[in-house]
Amino acid sequence: MRKQDGGHLREELILAGIEEIEAHGVRGFSLRRVAKKCGVSCAAPYKHFADLNDFLLAIVRYVNQQWYAIQKRIIAAHPDDPRRQLTEISVEYIRFLMDNPHFRSIIMLREDDISPEMQHEKAALSAGTMRCIRAYCRRAGMPHDVEVRKTFLVRSIIYGAALMFDNGELPYTEENRRNVFHLIDREFDLP
Numbered sequence: 001m002r003k004q005d006g007g008h009l010r011e012e013l014i015l016a017g018i019e020e021i022e023a024h025g026v027r028g029f030s031l032r033r034v035a036k037k038c039g040v041s042c043a044a045p046y047k048h049f050a051d052l053n054d055f056l057l058a059i060v061r062y063v064n065q066q067w068y069a070i071q072k073r074i075i076a077a078h079p080d081d082p083r084r085q086l087t088e089i090s091v092e093y094i095r096f097l098m099d100n101p102h103f104r105s106i107i108m109l110r111e112d113d114i115s116p117e118m119q120h121e122k123a124a125l126s127a128g129t130m131r132c133i134r135a136y137c138r139r140a141g142m143p144h145d146v147e148v149r150k151t152f153l154v155r156s157i158i159y160g161a162a163l164m165f166d167n168g169e170l171p172y173t174e175e176n177r178r179n180v181f182h183l184i185d186r187e188f189d190l191p
Contacts, residue, residue: 009038009040009044009048010048010058011062012038013034013035013038013040013044013045013048013049013055014058014059014062015102016034016037016038017029017034017055017056017058017059018059018062018063018102018103018105018106019037019102020033020034020037021059021105021106021109022102022105025105025113026056026109026113026114027113029052029056031045031052031055053115053117053118056114056115056118057115057117057118057121059106060106060109060114060118060121060122061121063100063103063106063107063125064121064124064125066096066100066103067093067096067125067128068128070092070096071089071092071128074088074089074092075089075128082132082135082136082139083132083136083185083188085132085135086129086132086133086136086154086184086188087181087184087185088181089128089129089132090129090154090157090158090180090181090184091177091180091181091184093129093158093162094158094161094162094165094177094180095177097162097166098162098165098166098172101166106122107122107125109122126155129151129154129155129158130151133147133150133151133154134147134151136188137150140188146191150187150188153187154184154187157180157183157184157187158180161176161180
């Protein structure tokens, strides 16, 4: 067994936990396998996490923190332009999914596999995009039903494009990322 090193071990456990979920899902998750992968005793994770649910919640929060840092940068770059924020955030979310394929297993967790607290944390990933859509629709005076439709459409474009890029149906190129940007942007020119 190796000597434990505090914060670095916590992050290493989280990353190994992501791999464990990717390989075995939440239902087949084994904290023993995670500890073994990190070269620590099976008791070591409990020095960083209260229980298995706390560990799984920390994994979801870790993914959220990575995404929040990107969102924060985009919002700061376009503070008074919710439309630009939402188009940039949408395209960056696709890039985030493509650059971090190991996070997809967390982002796509089935609701019935996770606790209500984890469901709430996981839903927070989409909250930034939804806030931008809401802000733009309200600024433009669009009714609530239009906002709901546009939210559905933008999320469908994001996940559809990410899936097609991932499975090779569409090449993951700058041109296709621009196409997604323009498709989302154009949606907000329509009623």
